[in-house]
Structures are given as C-alpha cells and as structure tokens.
Amino acid sequence: MLPSPIQVIEALIMEFPILIQHSVITLTEAFIGLLAGISLGFLAAVLMDQFDGLYKALYPLMVLTQTIPTVAIAPLLVLWFGYEMAPKVILIVITTFFPIAVGLLNGFKSADKDSMNMLRAMGAGRWQIFRHIKFPGAMSEFFAGVRIAASYAVVGAVISEWLGGFKGLGVYMTRVKQAFSFDKMFAVIFLISVISLLLMKGVDFLQKKCMPWEKEN
C-alpha cells in the first residue's frame, strides 16, 4: 500500500507524458480561475475601499463565503455547470478571490494618513491619492495574497476534478486510486506539490520585478 520512493520516481518517469497532458488542463483551469479571482478581488477591494457603505455591506458576506468548505460546494457546481471547465474555474475564483480582496483592502486601509493629507494639500483628488499612495502602498499585501491564491488555485482545480471531469490531474488521481496504483498516486501528489512551489516562486519573481525598491534596502 505504501510504495517506496524509487517506485514513485519510476512511476513519475513512466507516466510523465500522460501527466504532462493532464497538467496542462489543470494548469489552464488554475490560471483562468486565478486571473479571474485576482481581477474580481481587486475590483471588490477598490470598490469597498472607496465606498464605505459597500465595505460594511459586503465584508461580512465575504468572510461568510470562506466558512463554506470547498469540497461541499464543488459537487453542486458540477451539477449546475457540467463536467467541463466552467465549474472548476468558478470554484477557483471563489477560493482565490478572498485572499486577494482581503490583502488589498488591508493594504489600502493602512495607507499613511500623513502622506494622503500631503497629497490632498497638493490638490490631489480621490483617484490620484489612490494611484500614488494607496495602490503602490498595498503592493506587498497584494503579492502576499497572490502567493496564497496561487497555491489555492492548483489545489482547487484538483479537488474540482475529483468530483467530475474528463481530463486533468484530479481525474488522473481518481483513476489511479481506483486501480490501486499507489506509486502513481504518490507520483501525482509529488507533481502537484512541485507545480504549486513553482507557481509561488513565479509570484516571488514577479514581486521582485514589480517592487524594485524592496531589494535596494
């Protein structure tokens, strides 16, 4: 039942071409979901920051959505949206939206009051204050959110594939599990970890590129 590391590596090499095909599907879902989640989270954070009423109305709801276990809504999404990509992407959007929106909101809300006053005294409007102070000031929080969201996205894609689909690492996982091929099972778990790690490294790289002032210190 517990394969040796060598068996796992052998399985990984043997199955590699097939695993790549499945990975492409899973990664596509993860990317689309992540991008949509980031965009939506960004939009929500900006609106909630600018309009206090919206913040008070939406924030508790947003927290509430995070208390619903992913595994519980995934089957519903399959029932509603079928076996194609749509339910997977939606699930990823639901899970990645939160860390982005909350991270950004915290960043916006903790913007330096004195700097904002200075810009106001210079005659800056709301939008200029956002552009010059709030947005760049929230970059580290934003990237912290993206890093979490990136790993959520991969895991979310795999979970939603378990529950129904034709291709993808999650589908592959259920198949090898049913065939009791534990070596392959471990191989795919290993692969998913590697993909998540690479994605997080990618986010770190992006952050360094977008925040050149950080490394200068």
Place this chain on the structure above:
Amino acid sequence: MAVLEVKDISKSFDEEQIINHISIELHEGEIVSLLGVSGGGKTTLFNIIAGLSLPDEGSVWIDNEDVTGKPGNVSYMLQKDLLLPYRTILDNVALPLMIRGMKKKEAREKAAPYFAEFGLDGTEKKYPAQLSGGMKQRAALLRTYLFSKKVALLDEPFSALDMLTKQSMHEWYLDVMEKIKLSTLFITHDIDEAVLLSDRIYLLTGKPGEITKEIAIRELKSRTQDFKLTEEFLQYKKEILNHLSGEETI
C-alpha cells in the same frame, strides 16, 4: 506685498478653544517663524492654512484670494519627510507636478535641473531608504518648492535630525533660500533655529494659543552659523525667553 495673510483665525475642538484670533502676514521672499511650545495649536493653525481643515472664524488669503478651506494652494513640509518609499527621489520630487496633470516624462525633465541647486546631485535614481535623514529633508524641501513657488509652510522640518546634521541643514537651508527666495512660514519650537533662519518671528503662547509678540530680526540676510555667537543673537534669544516665561500661565 503680502503673499499670505491669515486673518483673525480661531478654532476649537470639543468645546476647547485651541487658537484664538490669530493673524499672520507673510511678505514676498520672507521667512517668518511661528515659535511656540508643542501642543500650542501650531499644527491646528498649520492644517487650516494648508486648507485641510476649516477655521471657526477668520480666513486665509493667498495673493489676495480667499483660499480658506481650499487645499492645493500652499505646499508644506513636515518633520516626517513623507517621501514615498516606492518612488525614486526624482519621481518623489516630481510628484506635485504630476498631481497637477503633467506627464511623467515632462515632470521629470522639469524637476531634474533643481537637483544641483538643492545639493541633491546623484540621488535622482535612488530610493528614499538609501538616503540619510538630512538628504531626505532636502528632497522634501525640493518637492515642496516644486509644488508652489509662492508660499511654503514648513512644520518643524529639521527637528527630527541630530544636532550636527541640523546645523549643516541650517546652513544649507539659508544657502538655498538665498537662491530661490521662497516665501516661507516656518513653524518651530527651537528658539535658536527661529532666530537664525527668520526675518520675523511670531510668538504663539498660552492656552488657547494667541500671538502675543512679534519680533523682527534686523541682521543681514546672509547669515551663517557665526551669527549664533554674536551679542545680537543672544539679545534676541533673551527677549524671546523673557517673553515666554512671562507669558507662562500653565
């Protein structure tokens, strides 16, 4: 001609009066200090002049135009440099030009020539964290100057610096002011600083804060640190100290 006129300003917070009937005049090219203890309403007055808050009574005029409660006319500089950590010094300094709607490239081109004059050569592409406290304040003053060449409001700009840096900043400041002739209202609690740098000094005392004395410093404009060692300097200082201790009611 008065560039800045503060007319009869009073303000209270929560039933407590902070400043009482304050009037100040600032003429073109003049450096005028407002000297008073911390918590004496200097910052309240400052925010009113900057247009960030409204007075209960009175008005603020710049170039004979009523600007009470209207931000965007006076630029200011604080003890905190408020340079944005994610912008290079050049982009920080050019910020007020961009706020006024100038394109980034144009704003940079307009700001760059002043770096030499302000002793900021070679810092254009650096980030604020790479600069010393004194250099950051220089950049902050340049930003203030680029925002408005008319009136600047300086709120204890050098008080966070150590004594030696402060001294060299004073020399630098007098030198730069000689060149740019920026009309400045300088808020401070440091008597030496006020006497050294200003043409006139208003003393803000009591609770609520009122202007109880005005002193003109009649020395030559081209002052140096040596001025601080002269008899005249000590006379001014004595006059101020006497007045402050006489006025003390708390």
